Amino acid sequence: MKVLVTSAWPYVNAVPHLGNLIGSILSADVFARYARLKYGKENVVFVSGSDEHGTPIEIEARKRNIEPKKLTDQAHAYDKKLFIDTWKISFDNYSRTESEVHKEFVRNFLVKLEKYIKVEEDEIPYCEKDKLFLPDRFIKGVCPYCGFEDARGDQCDNCGRLLTPRSLVNAKCALCGNPPVFKVTKHWFFDLSEFGDKIRDWISSSSTMPDNVKSVALSWVKEGLRPRSITRDNMWGIPAPFAGAENKTIYVWFEALLGYLSATVEYFKNLGKEEMWKEFWLYNDTKTYYFIGKDNIPFHAVILPAMLMASNEKYNLPSVIAATEYLLYEGQKFSKSRKIGVWIDEADKLMDVEYWRFILIRLRPEEKDTNFTWREALRIVNTELNDDIGNYANRVLSMVKRYYDGVVPSPKEAIFNDEDKNLITLIKESPKRMGELFELGKIKAGSEEILKLARSGNLYLNNRAPWSLVKTNKEEANNVLYISVNSLRTLAIMLYPIMPTYSSNLYQQLGLSNLESETWDSAGSLKIMPGHKIGEIRSLFKKIEMSPEELMKKLDEIRREVEKERPDLLR
Ligand code: MET
Incomplete structure (x- = not known):
């Protein structure tokens, strides 16, 4: 049996915090380490990578007047080192969406979806001052559902609802703050409508899929799956492979999800075993695990499976999507701007990383939101x-x-x-x-x-x-x-x-x-035999003799130093 372990690809424009870490990468690592002992190292592949396209990075690059790739090169290297060297995450491949293998894979994959791709005119907000279409995060406003002031054009970070730019109240250009106009432009849409029944049958018959994932996927299907635009007028991204779409790029979610495949391809390619990735994606005797936060459920339980089905290649669909609820920090949401939380480049300077790993697993928000104190x-x-x-x-x-x-x-x-x-x-x-x-x-x-x-x-x-x-x-x-x-x-x-x-x-x-x-x-056998000599003994762990207040004070000191060292994109 083969086991593919994946974790959500972190956006490269922010240092992950402890909630991000436990939600995806750390959980996946713990599972991958278990799986290697259970199924044999050679039968397990663990992949993830940096999600580095998308509007926030393009905005940052524009503000700084440099190439987006310059920013993401630094940030990717920073994150990768933190995960692998500091947090002991045992990736087989930690790739990135700028990888050539990924870009090529995505372009080849998407043209295979041809049958389900439609070109339609769409009204997209446009900023007349910046001379720019404003998809997704280029536009901000008030969430029509929860009233959150800082909602983006594609999703509300507060209530997690997917949004359209039209639905935002008081929409503004994220760059200059002026209200947009709406302009007609052509876009390429992936028509999900044909996959509702298939997704429902697949997910409801699964005996391994957790309930929270099933219920989100089923409610999506029930609301009716519609065509979703997969192109953008952005410059930063993977060029769309469709005739007539030469100036457009692929919407970040539709390519990042394919990273799970491309990173497996890349891993075996680097090993000189070009065909072996198929054992993890196309053979029946494989289980695939996805470790993600709950806001990512629709993408993994509906959109990715629909893309895999549409490709007609008989790819394995996810076996288990392990979606965590949220980790709170002392009763509040993690917030970068308000500095509420602990970030993964700070935590290791406060306490042993493996202690953290244990703490976070013990607080993993498995059934409900969980409070870190x-x-x-x-x-x-x-x-x-x-x-x-x-x-x-x-x-x-x-x-x-x-x-x-x-x-x-x-x-x-x-x-x-x-x-x-x-x-x-x-x-x-x-x-x-x-x-x-x-x-x-x-x-x-x-x-x-x-x-x-x-x-x-x-x-x-x-x-x-x-x-x-x-x-x-x-x-x-x-x-x-x-x-x-x-x-x-x-x-x-x-x-x-x-x-x-x-x-x-x-x-x-x-x-x-x-x-x-x-x-x-x-592990459950009594394998230590009579007559066996034990090794040298020393105490395994040490108590932490600091109070919560002392720890927080020390964190503040650490934070001042760490913030100076972060690469530009992550400040
Ligand atoms: N970057 C996304 C997030 O952090 C996950 C992408 S998974 C392919 O929400």
Whole structure:
């Protein structure tokens, strides 16, 4: 079986914040790391990239009077480094929509949709001062649904509704602020109307698609799918491949979505295995996972599948679209302009990145919007990570060292009692349950299994008290430590997708090496044998001794420095 893992392509014109990170890329990374252990490294490909076209960048470039590509080159490099080097995101390919492979793929793909493409005249707002059509974000105004003051021509950032420029109240040119006129221009439309039934049948029959995704897709279909314009009069973008559309570019969503395909093509091309991408897109025995924020559901659950269907190539449709709800920051929306939140180039200077990864997975807004608070972040590190997991590991390892000179004792199965057997069952079942939840896109729920196992292990030690058993009943003490040392191997493997370095550290303390060569399916077996010598012990995690107020104060200091270093586009 092949597994394709994708995460939404971040717009390159803003540094992602922690909500963006957990919504897409970090969740996808945790899943990809799990999938490699479960299905084998060679059967998993994880792609994403920078979404770098679109009006906001063209606006910025115009304001600064430089080429948009200059701005995106810098910003792409900045983001890519942050993801890969700082946040340990294990992309197989982090591409960009300016990649030549992508541009060529998009142009070839779109001409294949010919049957469903219509040319129509459309009235587009036009700024007479700037001599420019004003699609999407070139135009701003008040959202007709929620009254948000800063809505864009294509979508309201507040309520998430898709908009048309006509529907905006008090529309203004985003560059000069003057009201636009409406001018007639020709555009190329992708006619989605034929795909309503197909999308409904596909999504409602899926047993793996999460409910929030199903309900958005079905309500779209119910409202009726209409032709959507896929061309723009912008200069910055991929030139439209249609005859007569030489001066137009492709609307950013219709090409960025194809990045999932083109980045897979590019990955294998770079490996010199040009045909192999097809195994991930055209063969039946593949599962495809998309990790996105909820505002992106219509594009992934309706538009992308419709494009794939329309191409007539039998591409695999998404198996699981794991769409998160929103992460709030201390009760408020993240806001760049109001500096509410934490950004991914700041967070790593405040706290260990793997601690962050754990915090964010534990706060992943899986069922509902979730509030990030510093108090909760500290609780997660100090209680869950340090006490529940770290102390448990340390208790077990120290006892093996103290009572057995670091050598794992021999169990005697005939005298296993119920508590022994229960922990063995939990060792066996926890990774299995975690994997099943992960495969439904439930990453936070899956992570719960780690804590359940660690807490049960702690209780087991308390109840069985091996420190006194060693004096009164050595055989039972042997059993307890044999079983609990094995539970640590299980825990290390389960922790790996979230905390790759710390889990490897635990694995080494167990006297084992190369955690990445483990398999998920073996995580629940008791593979540490009697006579095995454990490694050197040290405490795994440290408590954070700062208060929320102190952390926030330090963040302010960090922010002042970081903002100076950001590339132009990201200031
Ligand atoms: N750039 C989009 C966003 O951040 C996602 C594109 S996914 C192909 O919402």
